[in-house]
Amino acid sequence: MSASPTPEEDAAIAALQAALRAEYAAIHGYGFIGARSRETRARAHVDLDAHRGLRDRLRAELVERDAEPVAAESAYALxxxxxxxxxxxxxxxLEETTAQAYLELSAVPDQRLRDLAARSLQSATVRSLVWGAQLAAFPGFPGGAPGA
Structure with missing residues (x-):
């Protein structure tokens, strides 16, 4: 990264940090779900592993940009x-929150990050459907639609 980051790079870092925060919350949440429910434990563990992988990818993207990844909170709403x-x-x-973060990341100019965002948004949408969500017309938008 240059000594003075461009506005586009600042936007990319901010979007990466927001997605990382969402991943931390998802990891915490799926750990809670897995600990509390025998019926959904196996699914929660699969999704927990998926979110751990995304967390690691986001952290690596931030480090590559000489940005300090945000730390996880000590607790999250349950x-x-x-x-x-x-x-x-x-x-x-949890999946709707991560989908929203990846929708924001998809707006950055970096094609590699847009690809990561699109794939992650798609994965979050599929995971939410597996958990029983209804398919929104515009996944990732609050309320399922722009301006909702």
């Missing part, structure tokens, strides 16, 4: 209930 329905809805929200 559902008040731990029945299967509440945990399933929580998993859908």
């Amino acid at each position: 559902p008040e209930q731990d029945d299967t329905g509440a945990l399933t809805a929580f998993a859908v929200r």
Whole structure:
């Protein structure tokens, strides 16, 4: 990275950091889901591993840009209930949050990051569908549509 980053590079770093924050929350959330539900434990562990891989990829992208990756929070919001329905809805929200972060990342000029964002948005959408979400017309947009 140059001594003075361009506005495009600043935007890429900010979007990477936001996606990394979403991945940290997903990792924490799936650890909670896996610990609380026998019915969804195996699926939660598969998704936990997917999010760990994405976290590592985002951290590497930031380090490559000489940016310090944000640290994980010490705690994240968790559902008040731990029945299967509440945990399933929580998993859908985790995937919607990561999808939104990747939608933001897809707006950066760097083609490699846009590719990463598109693939990650697609994966988050598929994971949310597996957890029982309805397919939104525009995955990643809050409310499933621009301006919703």
